[in-house]
Structures are given as structure tokens and as C-alpha cells.
Amino acid sequence: xxxxxxxxxLVAPALIVTAAVALFPLGWTVWESLHQHDLRMPWLxxxxxxxxxxxxxxxxxxxxxxxxxxxxxxxVSVAVELGLGLFFALALNRVFRxxxxxxxxxxxxxxxxxxxxxxxxxxxxxxxxxxxxxxLVGLGFLDEPVVWLxxxxxxxxxxxxxxxxxxxxxxxxxLLAGLQNIxxxxxxxxxxxxxxxxxxxWNVTLPLLRPALAxxxxxxxxxxFRIFDLIYVLTGGGPGTATEPLALYTFNALFSNLxxxxxxxLSVIIFLVTFLLALLYLKGLGSLTEEER
Amino acid sequence: MRFxxxxxxxxxxxxxxxxxxxxxxxxxxxxxxxxxxxxLTRQIARYQAKSPGVRVVIQxxxxxxSQRHQLYVQxxxxxxxxxxxxxxxxxxxxxxxxxxxxxxxxxxxxxxxDSFPASLEANAWQGRLYAVxxxxxxxxxxxxxxxxxxxxxxxxxxxxxxxxxxxxxxxxWQGARYEGLVTVFLEVLGGYGGKILxxxxxxxxxxxxGVRALTWLRDLIRQGISPQEVLTxxxxxxxxxxxxxxxxxxxxxxxxxxxxAGPGSRVAGRFSVAPMPAAPGGAPTAALGGGQLAINAHSRxxxxxxxxxxxxxxxxxxxxxxxxxxxxxxxxSVWSSxxxxxxxxxxxxxxxxxxxxxxxxxATPIWTELSDVLxxxxxxxxxGQAGPEAALREAAREMERVxxxxxxxxxxx
Amino acid sequence: xxxxxxxxAALALAFLVALVAFPFYWALMASFTPEARxxxxxxxxxxxxxxxxxxxxxxxxxxxxxxxxxxxxxGTTTLFCVSVGSLAAWAxxxxxxxxxxxxxxGLLAVSLFPQISLVSPLFLLLRWxxxxxxxxxxxxxYLTFAMPxxxxxxxxxxxxLxxxxxxxxxxxxxxxxxxxRRVLLPLAAPGLATTSILTFIYCxxxxxxxxxxxxxxxxxxxxxxxxxxxxxxxxPWGQILAAAVVATAPVALLVLAFQRRIVQGLTxxxxxx
Numbered sequence: 006x007x008x009x010x011x012x013x014x015l016v017a018p019a020l021i022v023t024a025a026v027a028l029f030p031l032g033w034t035v036w037e038s039l040h041q042h043d044l045r046m047p048w049l050x051x052x053x054x055x056x057x058x059x060x061x062x063x064x065x066x067x068x069x070x071x072x073x074x075x076x077x078x079x080x081v082s083v084a085v086e087l088g089l090g091l092f093f094a095l096a097l098n099r100v101f102r103x104x105x106x107x108x109x110x111x112x113x114x115x116x117x118x119x120x121x122x123x124x125x126x127x128x129x130x131x132x133x134x135x136x137x138x139x140x141l142v143g144l145g146f147l148d149e150p151v152v153w154l155x156x157x158x159x160x161x162x163x164x165x166x167x168x169x170x171x172x173x174x175x176x177x178x179x180l181l182a183g184l185q186n187i188x189x190x191x192x193x194x195x196x197x198x199x200x201x202x203x204x205x206x207w208n209v210t211l212p213l214l215r216p217a218l219a220x221x222x223x224x225x226x227x228x229x230f231r232i233f234d235l236i237y238v239l240t241g242g243g244p245g246t247a248t249e250p251l252a253l254y255t256f257n258a259l260f261s262n263l264x265x266x267x268x269x270x271l272s273v274i275i276f277l278v279t280f281l282l283a284l285l286y287l288k289g290l291g292s293l294t295e296e297e298r
Numbered sequence: 299m300r301f302x303x304x305x306x307x308x309x310x311x312x313x314x315x316x317x318x319x320x321x322x323x324x325x326x327x328x329x330x331x332x333x334x335x336x337x338l339t340r341q342i343a344r345y346q347a348k349s350p351g352v353r354v355v356i357q358x359x360x361x362x363x364s365q366r367h368q369l370y371v372q373x374x375x376x377x378x379x380x381x382x383x384x385x386x387x388x389x390x391x392x393x394x395x396x397x398x399x400x401x402x403x404x405x406x407x408x409x410x411x412d413s414f415p416a417s418l419e420a421n422a423w424q425g426r427l428y429a430v431x432x433x434x435x436x437x438x439x440x441x442x443x444x445x446x447x448x449x450x451x452x453x454x455x456x457x458x459x460x461x462x463x464x465x466x467x468x469x470x471w472q473g474a475r476y477e478g479l480v481t482v483f484l485e486v487l488g489g490y491g492g493k494i495l496x497x498x499x500x501x502x503x504x505x506x507x508g509v510r511a512l513t514w515l516r517d518l519i520r521q522g523i524s525p526q527e528v529l530t531x532x533x534x535x536x537x538x539x540x541x542x543x544x545x546x547x548x549x550x551x552x553x554x555x556x557x558x559a560g561p562g563s564r565v566a567g568r569f570s571v572a573p574m575p576a577a578p579g580g581a582p583t584a585a586l587g588g589g590q591l592a593i594n595a596h597s598r599x600x601x602x603x604x605x606x607x608x609x610x611x612x613x614x615x616x617x618x619x620x621x622x623x624x625x626x627x628x629x630x631s632v633w634s635s636x637x638x639x640x641x642x643x644x645x646x647x648x649x650x651x652x653x654x655x656x657x658x659x660x661a662t663p664i665w666t667e668l669s670d671v672l673x674x675x676x677x678x679x680x681x682g683q684a685g686p687e688a689a690l691r692e693a694a695r696e697m698e699r700v701x702x703x704x705x706x707x708x709x710x711x
Numbered sequence: 712x713x714x715x716x717x718x719x720a721a722l723a724l725a726f727l728v729a730l731v732a733f734p735f736y737w738a739l740m741a742s743f744t745p746e747a748r749x750x751x752x753x754x755x756x757x758x759x760x761x762x763x764x765x766x767x768x769x770x771x772x773x774x775x776x777x778x779x780x781x782x783x784x785x786g787t788t789t790l791f792c793v794s795v796g797s798l799a800a801w802a803x804x805x806x807x808x809x810x811x812x813x814x815x816x817g818l819l820a821v822s823l824f825p826q827i828s829l830v831s832p833l834f835l836l837l838r839w840x841x842x843x844x845x846x847x848x849x850x851x852x853y854l855t856f857a858m859p860x861x862x863x864x865x866x867x868x869x870x871x872l873x874x875x876x877x878x879x880x881x882x883x884x885x886x887x888x889x890x891x892r893r894v895l896l897p898l899a900a901p902g903l904a905t906t907s908i909l910t911f912i913y914c915x916x917x918x919x920x921x922x923x924x925x926x927x928x929x930x931x932x933x934x935x936x937x938x939x940x941x942x943x944x945x946x947p948w949g950q951i952l953a954a955a956v957v958a959t960a961p962v963a964l965l966v967l968a969f970q971r972r973i974v975q976g977l978t979x980x981x982x983x984x
Contacts, residue, residue, distance in 0.1 A: 008806050011887065015802035016814055018795045023858045026851050027821040030832035034824070044375060044397050045663040046704055089727070096724040107728055109966045112908075113735055116962035118916050118934035121955040125738055128948065131535075132527045136737060154474075154530040155681060170734060175909060179864075182905040186871045220867045223819075224860070231825050234918050243475035244529065244681055245674050256827045260368040262667045263397070265375075265831070272828030279823045287816070331939065357926055360938050365922065372834050372923055380926075534946060562746075 037269035044263035051266075058270035068271070070246060071254040078161070078250060079229040082168045086225055087218075089169065090176025095206075097177070098184045108181075115174040123238035126167035130154070137163075157247035160240050164248060168235055172228070176221045183217025184210070223286050230279050251275050322352045322602055327366075327381035328589075330358035337622040338610075345609050352602060357381045363477070367666075374399040374594070382597040383606055386429055386590045388420050388658070389477075389665050395423035396663035400592040402426040406604045409611070412629045416586045420658035428592060430611050431628035433619060435587030437485050438571045438652050440540060440548040440558070449572035453489050453514060456547060456575055460523045463546040469518060470536040471549040473528040475677040480659070480669050481585035482549060483676055486511040488583025488657055489576035494672070495660040499707050503672065504687075504694035507580070512679055512686035514577075519680060529681055541565060549574065551587060555643035556624045571644045573652045586656040588628065617641070626653060664704050671696045735959075742953035764953035774954060776928055777936035782961060783846055784921075784932060785914035788853045792861035793907050797899075800865030801891055805874070815863065822859035829855065830923050837924055844926040852920045857910050864909065868902025869895070904969045915962060933958045 041054045062068050097108055114122065130137045130153045138150035153159045187210065195205050211218075233252035236242060242249035242257075255275065259268035328338050335356070342354045357380065359366045370384065374394065386394065394400045408430050410418060417431040439456070441449050445463070450456040460468025472478040484494065492507025502508070518524040528536070533550055537557065540548035543564040548554070559566050573582040591607045593600050609615065613635075616627035621641040626649065632638060633653075638646045659665060672693050679689035701707060743760040768774040803811050833852050834843070842848035876898065880890045896903070918934040925931045931939070937954050940947050 009808040012802040012806040012808040015798040015806075019799040019818070019858055019862055020814065022795065022854055023818060023821055026833075026836075027824070027829075027855050029836050030829045031821075031824060033832035033835075034828050043704075044371070045393050046396060046706075047398055049705060092723070093727070096720060099720075105967065107724075109963055110728060110732055112912075112966045113959055113963060114731060116912050116915065116959045116966075117735070117738075117955050118918065118937060118958065120918055120934050120938055121951060121958075122734075124946065124948075124951060125734055125955070128741075129734060129737065132530065152527050152530060155526060170731065173731075175912075178905060178909065182868065182901055183871070185901055186868075216867050216871060220863060224863070227819075227823055231823075233825075233827060241474075241476060243677065245475060245678050245683070252825050252827060255825060256368075257670065259827060259831070260371050261364065261670065262664075263371060263393070269828065272825050275825045275828075276820075276823055280820055283816070283819055283823065287812075358928065358939055360922070360941065362938070362941055365938065369923065372831060375831065376835055376838055378838065 034269045034272050037265055038273050040266045042264070042266040042269075044265060054266070058267050059274070061267065062270055062274060067246060067249075067254065068251075071249050071251045074248060075230055075232070075250040075252075078165065078168075078232060079226055082165050082172075082229050083222070083225050085165070085169050086173045086176050087222065089173045090180055090221065093173065093177035094180035094184055095210075097181055111177060112174045114170050115172060117171070119171065119234040120238055122167055122171050123235045126163045126170070127154075127239050130163040154240055155244055157244060160244060160248050164236055164239055167239060168229070168232070171235075172225065176225060179221045180214065180217050183214050187213045219286070223283060226282060226286070227279050230282065231275065322599055324352065324354045324383065324599060324602055324606055325357045325381040326354060326383040326385070326606065327357045327359045327370075328385045329361055330356050331361065333623045334625075337619055341610060341615050341618065345606060349605070352606075354606060359385075363387055370394075370399075374596075377596045379594060379596040379598050382594050382599060382603040384592045384594055385432070386592050388417075388435075388586055388588055388590060389669075391421045391429045391590060391592065392423045392661045393663040393665065394592065395426075395428040399595050400428050401595050401597075401600060402428055403430065403593070403604070406608070409629060412631050414628070414630065414653060414656060416656040416658045417588075417590075417628055420586055420661050421590055422661060423663075429590035430592075430607055432589045432591050432611055433616070433625035434628045434653060434656070435551045435553075436584040436626070436649075436652050436656050437481055437549060437551060437574060437587070438584060438649075439574050440550060440554065440569050440571055442546050442565065442568055443570050444568040445546055449570070450547075450575050452575050453486065453577045457514070457518065457521075457523055460518075460546050461521065467525050467539050467545040468523045469547040469549075470524060470531070470539045470545045471528055472532055472536055473515075473519075473524075473677070473680055474530050474532050475673050476532065477669055477673070478532060479676055480672055481587065483511065483515065483672075484585045484657065484659060485549070485574045485583045486515055489574060489580040490514075491577075491580035495662070495668075499662065499701050501694045501697050501701070503697070504690040508690050509687050510577075512676065512690060516680050516682075516686055520682075529677065540569075552624060552626055552649075559643050571648065571652070573655050582652075582655045584652050584656045586658045588626075662706065664700060664706065667700050668697050671700065738952045739956055742949060742956050744949065746947070746949045764949035765957075767950050768953055768957065772936070772940070772950070772954075773928065774936065774957065777931055777933045778958065778961065780846075780925075780930055781915055781932040781958075784849045784853065785911050787846070788850050788857050788914045789861075789907050789911045791850070792854065792857045792910055793865070793903060796858060796861035796906075797865050797869075797896070797903065799862050800869050801895060803862070803866045804869035805877070805895075815866065818859040818862055822856045824855075826856075826919050830919060833920070834923060843924060844930050846930065848924050849921060849930070849932070852924065853914050853917065857914060860913060861906055861910050864906040865899075865902060868899055868906070871902075872898050908966060908969055911965065912962060 038058055039053060039055060040051050041049065041057070042051050043049060093111060097104060129135050132138060132150055132152040138147070141147040142150060151159060153163055191209050192205055195209050200208065231252050232250050233256065236248055236250055237253055237256070240248045242253050251271070252275065255268050255271040258264050258271055329335050338356060342356065346352060346354055359369055367390065374397070384400065404426055408427055410427070413431055414434070417434065418427065421427055421429040421431065439449065446459060450459050456469065471482050473482070487494065487508060490507040490511045492502065492505050492511060494503045496502050519526055519528065533554070536548055537550055537554045539545045541558055541563045555571065557563065558569055573584060576582045591610065593603045593607070597603050611628070613629055613632045616629055616632050617635055617637055619625050620627055620638055624642065627633065627638070633646055633650050642649060660668070662668070675684070675689040675693035678684045679686050740757055742764050743762070744757040745759065745761050745763065803815065829852070837843050837848050837851070842851065872895070876894050877890050880894045885893070916934065918938070921932040921935045922938065925935060928936070937951055940951050940954070
């Protein structure tokens with residue numbers, strides 16, 4: 006069998022299975038987005054309206070607000086997660102006693118269902134019964150308890166903390182696996198050449214960690230961009246709509262307001278934006294498979 | 299040989315399909331948790347015993363309103379025939395009726411005369427009844443009998459009484475950005491004599507009464523009569539504040555009464571309920587909540603579904619529910635039963651006054667969208683981000699746009 | 712690294728681990744606290760610890776059922792995605808052919824579609840296949856995010872392995888399949904373990920699909936079961952937190968079991984060139 010045929014034979018199962026489940030929903034959504042389809046008012050029918058839904062989205066203030074919130078949330082949480090994740094990975098890469106337990110401990114936040122984690126963090130930041138206020142006031146950082154979820158600026162704090170708490174382990178684990186693949190001999194060679202720890206990190210570790218960093222960055226960004234459960238449970242998108250991300254807005258359009266055509270158009274837009282981001286990443290970080298050719 | 303085995307194993311699980319059902323099997327979606335779940339299970343068992351050939355299964359759905367709503371939308375839009383009997387939130391009936399997802403019930407002769415007018419209004423669409431009220435929830439004022447001689451007679455008295463309270467939280471209510479906030483606003487609005495929508499979908503919320511109502515609420519926070527936290531509180535947080543003795547007044551639903559009277563409550567035996575008061579020119583208004591039962595339009599057994607609904611909403615079952623869970627019966631005739639007095643925490647005749655002042659939210663299919671707009675602007679104003687008049691004006695404008703888009707004013711073919 | 716540097720790193724790590732572990736510690740303490748006390752002023756240790764919540768989990772909630780469902784669904788999805796995915800990843804990492812980027816990009820694109828938009832059409836599709844409220848009815852939708860994740864991760868890991876051993880095996884006359892099974896897979900054990908854990912946890916946490924495609928307690932997974940704990944107004948914190956504690960146990964055990972694999976270094980004596 007030629008290499009090409011073998012390759013396609015190996016890739017086929019994964020592709021076929023994924024396509025089988027995904028193509029119909031994708032096609033259906035795109036089709037819906039070109040129609041006006043309001044479930045509450047069947048007497049209006051399901052007319053084909055072309056790009057009208059998209060035009061309405063572009064002039065929808067709430068949409069742009071949601072876009073802003075999503076970008077903000079993604080930028081901040083991914084940056085923090087990458088930094089922290091790298092730190093953890095580097096630390097866990099060293100041999101020390103109890104390493105296994107620490108690894109397991111670090112992964113626990115991620116294994117708690119998102120819904121529960123959101124409730125937990127809402128509880129922690131409750132104005133009256135939450136430990137956050139108790140600690141901050143007790144340590145003197147605050148004069149009086151803050152009502153976190155009432156102001157937009159402070160409402161983001163538990164949201165971002167909850168997400169960082171929850172997904173840094175994913176990044177750390179990914180980077181740790183990448184670190185494992187770096188030949189220790191390279192560090193020894195660098196040390197012999199007189200490089201400090203910092204230089205070793207910069208010149209040896211980070212470049213070799215690029216593929217793992219790329220994957221972590223891509224997946225975390227794309228996940229953060231589609232955040233839903235966490236905010237739905239923690240703030241409900243409030244105060245007002247100040248913490249409402251795109252996915253939650255789409256949920257409201259679809260299942261609260263039953264405007265399926267409009268919601269479908271929102272979905273397509275989310276998809277296109279994330280796809281664009283993915284493309285940018287791939288171009289910027291270099292393709293995984295063609296890197297060394 | 300591990301690898302192929304793993305692959306085979308996982309494919310095997312994937313290949314197993316679903317099963318099939320046969321017979322008169324009714325599915326009812328309702329609460330399966332706690333006391334509500336228990337009483338429902340008990341009543342269903344009795345019903346099955348006296349209806350040979352019928353099996354009833356509870357399909358558990360989340361009690362969280364928007365999660366349950368999402369599931370319903372999904373199932374009904376896909377024309378799934380189950381659950382045959384749906385438990386609806388009071389504001390969903392017109393929406394589901396307009397979408398063609400539930401059956402009109404007039405041909406089954408539902409108990410119209412025995413129901414309260416507000417319930418009938420909420421469950422009707424285009425003159426036909428689409429759901430039967432199962433239990434009623436009404437917003438009411440809980441007040442401390444050890445701190446006050448009598449409940450406040452006007453909204454201003456309420457504010458004054460709360461202001462005089464020693465501790466921080468005079469009056470606690472639900473001010474988070476969700477449907478509960480709109481029900482609170484509805485009560486104060488009715489107290490000033492205002493309405494949200496007129497019968498022909500006219501937007502009335504930005505009237506002078508509306509501004510007065512929103513100003514009153516905003517001032518509660520501004521003057522420290524209500525803690526700022528109320529803007530993040532749902533029902534439970536407010537209940538705890540009152541239960542721990544921190545508040546003089548609490549606006550909440552009936553479910554709180556047994557909890558406030560139970561062990562662990564610092565105010566057991568020291569509270570009572572009263573209607574939310576009004577201002578001159580208005581009338582005491584209680585927001586209507588509660589559950590209703592409807593028949594899935596694609597159900598395979600609509601007649602059997604009706605018989606189940608008729609059983610569950612019969613006076614005896616309603617009384618049993620009141621005794622087990624403390625939920626208010628939706629039938630007038632049940633209110634004169636002596637058993638009800640023993641079941642409820644508060645004397646029934648007092649509560650009946652509140653129930654009779656119940657006002658439904660506007661019965662329109664687009665209510666969720668309108669409420670969404672209203673919630674946002676109410677919350678913004680209460681949080682100090684917009685003045686009451688400006689906020690209501692903006693809200694009215696957006697609500698107009700939604701109504702225009704729906705074509706509901708032009709009438710339905 | 713100098714001595715002091717090592718101490719600083721250790722302290723920083725300890726501090727961060729404490730921060731990470733604290734909310735879970737809090738949840739653990741709260742799960743032993745009677746319900747009424749939960750909303751009073753917070754304390755670091757329950758005054759009168761009770762087992763009520765855990766007892767309720769077993770007696771009232773039959774909590775072992777959702778755990779079983781979650782294990783089956785997450786486990787099967789992971790097994791399937793890692794096995795099928797590793798075949799694809801090997802091809803993408805090692806073999807020469809055109810269209811690699813298209814394939815990776817295509818898989819990624821599939822996982823990019825917002826879940827909430829997929830729910831309705833997927834429901835229609837699953838209903839047509841009569842798979843609502845079944846295990847395959849959950850596993851199939853999970854493939855939309857699990858398969859791309861597995862393929863991407865595995866491709867990345869395979870890519871990083873030195874090809875020397877495989878080339879040596881080829882020279883020795885091994886078929887591609889033998890090379891794959893006997894040389895690559897053992898070498899890639901850390902990557903396989905990591906991918907398995909990550910995929911498993913992704914599936915374990917998933918909520919929206921599980922909520923929408925299951926109908927009853929026999930098939931509902933852990934996140935859905937926990938969501939159903941909530942009454943209309945009341946959030947039974949004690950039980951929810953107890954459930955969370957219980958739900959993390961299988962995952963924690965899994966991680967402990969796999970973590971040595973994750974960090975297994977290169978095999979001793981591997982050719983380094």
C-alpha cells in the first residue's frame with residue numbers, strides 16, 4: 006500500500022465518525038440562519054430572508070457588548086492560565102517527593118463539574134456568607150465587605166478566578182507532558198556553556214515547548230471564547246448584561262426568546278470568529294506538521 | 299492484543315441502540331425532588347391503582363426555570379410526544395400555546411368557575427384556556443410580629459417601618475437581574491396603579507406610575523433601607539436574611555413560610571404575612587406565580603393525559619398538596635376547607651386576601667423577551683446606572699421594537 | 712539552580728497549590744456542615760460535622776447511578792477517541808501525504824461550533840436514530856469535541872518523538888503496523904496517558920449535551936444529576952458539595968493511576984544521536 010493510501014486509511018475512521026455527527030447540525034444551523042424562524046409565532050412562517058439576520062446582528066448593541074465581554078474574558082483568563090500553567094509545569098517537572106500527590110491535587114479543580122465549580126465560587130464570593138470578603142476584610146485589604154456581583158468590574162473577578170482555577174490544570178498538564186520530551190542533555194550542555202537558569206528557560210525550554218504551547222494556547226483560547234456554563238451559573242450574565250458572553254446571548258436568543266433564525270446566525274458568527282482566530286494562531290505559531298520541513 | 303480489543307469494546311458499546319415502549323404510558327414532567335416529588339409520586343400511585351391499564355412515569359426535569367424551559371423548547375420543537383403532561387411556569391402558557399405545542403382544553407370542560415381570575419387570564423391565549431392551574435404562588439410581605447403591632451397599610455409606611463429598624467436590613471427583596479425582579483416591580487407598580495402592558499399590547503410601563511414605582515424601589519437602596527446586596531439576591535438569600543433575624547420585612551413566595559417556622563429559624567413564631575401594600579391611587583397587588591398542567595400537542599394519549607390532569611387538580615389532591623408541601627390550592631372551593639387551616643402556616647382567610655389580589659404578568663407569547671428588556675433596565679436603574687425615568691423610557695422603546703417585530707398588534711391570522 | 716532559587720520555587724509552589732486546593736477544601740468542609748449553618752458567618756472548620764448530606768446522596772438520590780453513567784460515557788468516548796485518534800495522529804505525524812493541514816483544520820473547525828447551537832439539530836438527529844436517552848446517544852455527540860481534541864493532542868505528542876527507533880525498526884524489517892504497536896505506542900505512553908486523562912475529564916464535565924439528550928436517572932450523568940438537585944428556589948448546598956466531592960474521587964484516582972505514565976521519561980538507552 007502506498008504511504009498516501011495508508012495514511013488516508015488511518016485517518017478515515019476519525020474523520021468519518023466526526024463528520025457523520027457534525028455535518029448535519031452544522032448544515033442545519035447555517036440553513037436556519039438564512040431564514041426568519043420565530044417559534045413563538047408560527048403564523049409568520051419561516052420565510053427565507055437571506056442575510057437579514059446577520060444585518061440585524063451587526064446593528065445590535067447587545068451583540069457587540071457580548072463580543073467585548075468575550076474578548077476581554079478570553080484575553081485575561083488565557084494569559085493568566087498560560088503563565089500559571091507554565092509555572093506549575095516547570096515546578097512539577099522537577100523530581101521531588103510527593104510529586105504525584107501534588108499533580109493529582111492540581112488536577113482536582115478541573116475534575117469538578119463546571120456547574121458545581123461555578124456554584125462554589127458564587128458561594129465563596131457571596132457578600133455576606135462568602136469567605137472572600139471575610140478574608141479580605143480580616144486581612145485589612147478592604148474596609149467593608151464588597152458586593153461582588155453587583156458591579157460589572159467586580160463581577161468579573163469571581164468569574165475569571167473560577168475559570169483560572171478550573172482550567173490552569175489542563176494547561177499545566179499539557180505543558181508538563183511537553184516538558185517531559187525535552188532531552189535533559191540539552192540543559193546540561195547549556196549549563197556547561199555558562200547559561201543561567203533564566204537563559205536556559207528562554208533559549209532551551211521555551212523554543213522546544215512551542216508545539217505544546219501552541220496546542221494549549223489554541224484550545225484554551227477557543228474554549229474561553231465559547232464560555233457558557235460557568236457564567237450562566239455564576240452571574241447569569243449580570244449585572245444587567247455586563248458579564249454576558251456571546252454563547253450566553255445565543256442561548257437566550259434560542260431558548261428564551263425562541264428566535265431560532267437569529268440564534269443560528271449568532272452561532273455562525275461565533276464559529277467564523279473562532280475559526281479566524283484558529284487560523285491566525287496556526288499561521289503565527291507555525292503549522293504543527295510542517296514545522297521542520 | 300490490547301489495542302484492537304479496546305477498539306472493539308468501544309465500538310460495541312456504541313453499537314447498542316435504544317429500547318421501545320408499549321401500552322398506555324403517560325409521562326409527566328414535574329418536580330421529582332423533595333416533598334413535591336414525594337407527594338406527586340404518591341398521588342400518581344393512587345391514580346394508577348384506580349386506572350387499570352394506565353402507567354404513569356415522572357420525567358424529572360430541572361427545577362431551574364430556564365433549564366426546564368430549554369428542555370421543553372427542544373422536545374416540543376422536535377415534536378416529541380413526551381412528556382404527555384407538562385408542568386408549566388405561569389408565564390409559559392401563552393408562548394407554548396402560540397407555538398402550537400399544547401392543546402386547548404375547553405373541550406374537556408376545565409373548572410373555570412372554581413379558578414381565580416388571574417390564573418384564567420394567565421393561562422389563556424386568544425380566548426381559549428390552554429393550561430389548568432395546579433398550585434398558586436403569590437408574592438407577599440412577611441413581617442415581624444415582635445417588632446411591629448400591625449402590618450404596614452401603605453408603601454410609605456413599609457419604608458418608614460423598615461427604616462426605623464435597628465439592624466442593617468430593614469426590608470429585603472429579590473433584586474437580582476432575573477424574572478423575580480420583575481415580579482417585585484409588578485407588585486409595587488400595581489400598588490401605584492400602573493400596568494406593564496395594555497390589553498392590545500400597548501406599552502404602559504413608562505407611565506408616571508411606573509416612574510414612581512421604580513423610584514420607590516431605588517430609594518430603598520439609596521436610603522439604606524434595603525442593603526445593596528439585594529441587587530444580587532434571589533429568593534433564598536432573602537429568606538436567610540429574614541430567617542436569621544436580620545430583617546424586619548421580607549417579600550417572598552409562600553414556600554418560605556414553613557421554612558421560617560421550622561427548626562433552625564430565629565423568627566419561628568414571630569412573623570406573619572400580609573399583602574404587599576399600595577399607595578393612594580393603587581391597589582395591593584400580588585404577583586402571580588405557581589404551576590400549571592398542560593397537554594403536549596403531540597401526545598399519543600391526550601384524553602388519558604387529561605384524565606390524569608383532572609385527577610391531580612381535583613380538590614382532594616390539591617388539599618393533600620397543601621398539607622404536604624404548603625402550596626396554595628388553585629381552586630376557590632378548597633379554601634373553605636378546615637383542613638387547609640391546619641395545613642398552612644398562616645390563617646387561610648388572610649392568605650385568601652392576598653391570593654385574590656393576584657395579578658398575572660402580561661399573557662403574551664413574547665413575555666420572556668419583554669421581561670428580559672425590562673429586567674435589564676430595572677436593574678441598571680436600581681444599581682444607580684440610570685435614572686428611573688430614563689431607564690423606563692429606554693425599556694419602553696426596546697419593548698416597542700420587540701412588539702413591532704412580532705406583528706402581534708396587527709392581529710393573528 | 713542555586714539553593715535559594717530552589718527554596719523560592721518550592722515556597723511559591725506550595726503557596727499556589729494551597730490556593731488551588733483551598734476552594735476544594737472549603738467544599739469538603741461545607742459538605743460536612745449542617746445546612747442551616749452554611750449561610751451564617753463562614754468558618755474554617757465545621758463545628759458540628761454531620762454526615763447528613765452524604766447519607767442523602769445514597770438514600771435519596773441514588774447517586775451511584777449518575778456516577779456509573781458518567782464513567783461509562785466518558786470512559787467509552789475516551790477509549791474510542793484515543794484508539795481511533797492515535798491511528799490518525801500517527802498518519803498525520805509520520806507519514807507523508809498532502810492535506811494534513813486541511814484535516815487538522817477541519818477537525819478543529821468541527822469542535823469550534825458553539826455547543827448550544829448544536830443541541831437542537833443534534834437532538835433531531837439522535838431522535839431519528841432512536842438514540843435519545845441511551846449511552847451511544849451521548850457518546851456520539853461527545854465525539855464532536857473529543858475526537859478533534861484527541862487527534863490534535865496525539866499528533867502533537869507523536870510529532871515530538873524522535874523517529875530514530877521507528878526507522879531502526881523499519882530497517883529491521885518490521886511492518887508499519889508492528890512499528891506502530893511495538894515501538895511508537897510504548898514510547899508515546901506519556902502522551903497517550905495525558906490525552907486520555909484530558910479527554911476523560913472533558914467528557915466528565917460536559918453538561919449541556921448530557922442535559923439535553925437524556926431523559927431519566929438511568930442515563931443522566933453526574934453534572935446533570937447535580938443540576939437536578941436544585942429546587943425551584945432552593946440550592947441544597949450541602950448535598951451539591953458532597954456530590955462534588957464524591958464525583959471527583961474517580962477522576963482523582965484515575966489521575967493518580969496515570970500520573971506516573973504521564974511523566975515517564977524517554978526509555979533508558981534511547982538513541983539520542
